[in-house]
Amino acid sequence: MKKIHSLVLLPVVAIVLSACSSAPSPADVNKATADMLKSSFQARGIAGLNRLNQDQANAECAVADATGKPLDEKMSKAIEEANMKTVKWPTDGKFLGDWKEGEKIAQSGRGLTWTDTATTENGGNCYNCHQISKEEISFGTLGPSLYNYGKLRGVTDPNSAGGKAIVEYTWGKLWNARAYNACSQMPRVGHMAILNQKQIQDVMALLLDPASPVNK
Amino acid sequence: MKFVASRVALAVVALSAAVGTAHAQGTAAEGIAKYREMLQDGNPAELFEMKGEELWKQKRGPKMASMEQCDLGKGPGVIKGAFVELPKYFADTGRVQDLETRLITCMETLQGFKGEDIAKTPFGRGEMANVTALTTYVATASKGMRFNLSQSHAQEKLMYEAGKQLFFTRGGTHDFSCASCHGSDDKRIRLQDLPNLTKNPGDGIGFAAWPAYRVSNAQMWGMQLRLNDCFRQMRWPEPKFGSDATIALSVYMGVNAKSAESIVPAIKR
Numbered sequence: 001m002k003k004i005h006s007l008v009l010l011p012v013v014a015i016v017l018s019a020c021s022s023a024p025s026p027a028d029v030n031k032a033t034a035d036m037l038k039s040s041f042q043a044r045g046i047a048g049l050n051r052l053n054q055d056q057a058n059a060e061c062a063v064a065d066a067t068g069k070p071l072d073e074k075m076s077k078a079i080e081e082a083n084m085k086t087v088k089w090p091t092d093g094k095f096l097g098d099w100k101e102g103e104k105i106a107q108s109g110r111g112l113t114w115t116d117t118a119t120t121e122n123g124g125n126c127y128n129c130h131q132i133s134k135e136e137i138s139f140g141t142l143g144p145s146l147y148n149y150g151k152l153r154g155v156t157d158p159n160s161a162g163g164k165a166i167v168e169y170t171w172g173k174l175w176n177a178r179a180y181n182a183c184s185q186m187p188r189v190g191h192m193a194i195l196n197q198k199q200i201q202d203v204m205a206l207l208l209d210p211a212s213p214v215n216k
Numbered sequence: 217m218k219f220v221a222s223r224v225a226l227a228v229v230a231l232s233a234a235v236g237t238a239h240a241q242g243t244a245a246e247g248i249a250k251y252r253e254m255l256q257d258g259n260p261a262e263l264f265e266m267k268g269e270e271l272w273k274q275k276r277g278p279k280m281a282s283m284e285q286c287d288l289g290k291g292p293g294v295i296k297g298a299f300v301e302l303p304k305y306f307a308d309t310g311r312v313q314d315l316e317t318r319l320i321t322c323m324e325t326l327q328g329f330k331g332e333d334i335a336k337t338p339f340g341r342g343e344m345a346n347v348t349a350l351t352t353y354v355a356t357a358s359k360g361m362r363f364n365l366s367q368s369h370a371q372e373k374l375m376y377e378a379g380k381q382l383f384f385t386r387g388g389t390h391d392f393s394c395a396s397c398h399g400s401d402d403k404r405i406r407l408q409d410l411p412n413l414t415k416n417p418g419d420g421i422g423f424a425a426w427p428a429y430r431v432s433n434a435q436m437w438g439m440q441l442r443l444n445d446c447f448r449q450m451r452w453p454e455p456k457f458g459s460d461a462t463i464a465l466s467v468y469m470g471v472n473a474k475s476a477e478s479i480v481p482a483i484k485r
Contacts, residue, residue, distance in 0.1 A: 024374040032378040032464075037385065040461030041447075044454040051388045051453055058386040065395055066384040112389045112451045125390075128405045140405045142397065187390035194389060 045114035057083065061183035071182055079182035086191045087175045095167050095204055096158050099214075102206030105199050106132055112194065122194055124203055125187070132206065133213045143186065150208040151215040158208045170207060174200050251485075261352060261429040261481035264436040268353025271346050277327025286322035288315065288354065299358040300478055303467050305369040312375045314466050316440050317458040319350050335457045339441045344457075351438045352427050355480045362477050363424060365470045372467065375460075379468030382461055383414070388451035394465065396450075398422075408485075413469050420479030423469040428482035436481075439466055 024032075043049050054062075057079045064071050071079070108123020110116060126132060129142035132149075149170075155163040172179050175190030189195050195203065206212050272283045272295075288298035289306070303314040309321055317335075324331040329343060337344035367373055383394040397405060398413040411417035417424075427438045437445075443462050447455050455462050 022370070024370065024377055028374060029377040029381060032374055032460075033381040033385070036378060036382060036459070036461040036464060037387075040455055040459035041453040042456055047388075047448075047451065047453045049453050051451065054385075054387070058391060062381070062384045062386055062393065065393070065399070066381055113448050114454055115448065138406045140403070142403050142405065142410075185391075185396050187392075192389045192391075 046112065046116060046118055047114040057178055057182060064183060076182040080179055083176045083182075083188070083191070084172070084179035086188075087172045087179055088190065088197075089168075089171065090197060090201065094201055095171055096209055097198060097201030097205050099202070099205040099209045099212035101199075102202035102204070102212070103133065105195065105203055106206055107136070122199075124189065124195055124199070126203065129186075134216075135213060146207060147214060149214055150210065150212070155208055156210060158210075163208075167204070167208060170204060171200070174203060259429055259481060259483045260434075261356075261427070261436060261483065264349045264352040264427075264429070265356045265481060266353075267346075268349035268351070271350050272353055277323065277329045279326065279328035281326045281328075283319075283322055283326060283350065285326060286319070288318055288322075295354045295357040297358055297361055299355040299480065300361045300363045301365060303372075303375070303463050303470060304366050305371050312369075312371050312463050312467060314439065314458075314463055315354060316347055316351050316438050317463070319347055319354070320458070323347070339437075339444070340435060348427070348436050348438050348441075352436055352481050355427055355478070358478050359480060360477060362475050363470060363473045365467065365474065367471060375464045375467040376471050378460075379464035379466070382464055383468055390451050392450040392452075394446070394450075413472065416473050416476050419477035420482065421476070423466070423473045424476045424478045425480065425482040425484075427480055428484045430484050432485055437484075 037052050041049060041052060060071055060075055060079065070076075105124045106126035108121075109125045109128055111120045111122030126146075127136055127139045129140040131139040131141075131145040131147050134147055150158070150166075153166045155166050157163055158167050169180070173186075174195075176188045177184035177186035178188060187194055190197075190200055206214055209215070272286075275282050285292045287293075288295060289301055289304050290296075290298050299315055302318065303312050305312050306318065306321075313321065320329075320331045320334050323329040323334065323343070334343045334347060339345075339348070365372075367376060384399075386393045386396075393399075395414065397403070397410050401412045403410045403412075411422035413422050423439070426442045427436060428442075429436050440457055440462060443465060444455055444457075447453075
């Protein structure tokens with residue numbers, strides 16, 4: 001028997017329930033899940049265990065997703081307001097960079113996995129989920145199509161007063177998508193330091209520059 | 217063996233032909249569909265299955281014993297139908313186990329290997345490579361059968377519910393959960409179709425398609441490695457081999473896949 005016990009490879013979470021066959025209580029499930037998040041993972045490379053810390057939005061949205069019950073309006077508002085406060089506007093006042101660089105960033109899915117290093121240049125992973133330019137046919141469908149993003153929103157001159165609202169919204173959305181949608185599935189690109197300010201300016205140009213193939 | 221090797225060679229020829237086809241004509245999706253179809257003709261998983269069969273019957277380990285008395289849930293030595301009922305609760309270890317962890321239990325109790333050491337061995341190396349081959353052999357014996365996991369034991373139920381909660385838990389730098397990609401119908405990453413694993417995704421899809429041979433890296437992957445690489449791409453820390461989180465997620469997916477047909481061993485891009 002001793003041998004068999006040593007095979008219990010990892011500290012088994014406290015599943016000290018009797019073998020009765022009733023459904024587990026929500027408290028049992030919550031505890032088992034929390035214990036698994038603590039004991040079933042190990043830091044590897046740059047992917048540390050702190051990546052599993054649950055902030056309020058992640059905790060609330062997971063429950064909403066699992067139960068199929070959307071957050072109530074008050075909670076949504078609170079999460080959106082808290083995330084809006086994290087948005088950092090461009091320190092040089094420039095919202096748009098170079099769309100050609102933006103295209104490269106949108107194509108790249110590199111960075112932040114345990115097989116990457118701290119010096120890996122992160123990509124935006126954008127095409128994994130979105131259609132963007134018409135030329136790239138290998139695009140994902142988890143997010144909406146962004147083809148003609150600026151054109152469809154009437155942004156003919158991103159520097160004009162008329163384009164300001166959309167330009168600022170797009171920046172905020174890229175920086176922290178949850179500022180506008182509490183349980184957005186989109187990564188918080190700026191807030192989580194996935195892309196830096198310069199890279200976000202380039203992706204902004206890909207979406208909003210009238211010269212970008214996205215708006216042709 | 218010679219026969220299998222020639223089929224593998226054929227598959228490689230078919231592969232390059234199909235890639236050429238995809239470039240030359242038709243849509244990318246058509247090209248990919250054709251490529252997958254051609255791959256089905258010669259699945260190198262057969263090599264792993266044969267290696268697994270040898271390992272099952274061979275006397276090995278400190279105790280010089282075979283695996284033929286291993287109890288995978290249907291009694292000692294019964295392999296047919298075992299895979300489509302796993303993970304399940306085992307009274308002798310007191311925990312819910314998937315096929316891979318259960319095989320390690322047998323390697324420990326019957327053959328005298330140290331399970332803990334095997335679990336720490338990187339995928340594709342040493343005894344871990346043997347676990348993958350054994351998994352392929354045992355799982356293939358249930359090809360064409362339908363998933364039917366037990367939910368009668370309290371721990372099986374707890375694993376399902378905790379697995380469900382984990383499935384929706386967001387984490388990592390990108391706030392991804394399993395559900396980010398596998399929570400709704402008809403979604404893709406790039407051109408790769410994503411099964412909706414919150415329900416039965418259909419015969420031979422998702423949980424019913426692993427272990428699978430991956431053409432892109434010429435490796436045989438069990439569900440443990442499949443999950444490991446999902447978490448890598450999700451930018452989470454690494455799940456420990458055979459950990460409760462991996463078992464709970466497997467129970468969640470396996471129960472959801474009830475009545476889906478296993479096509480294991482599958483072949484993937």
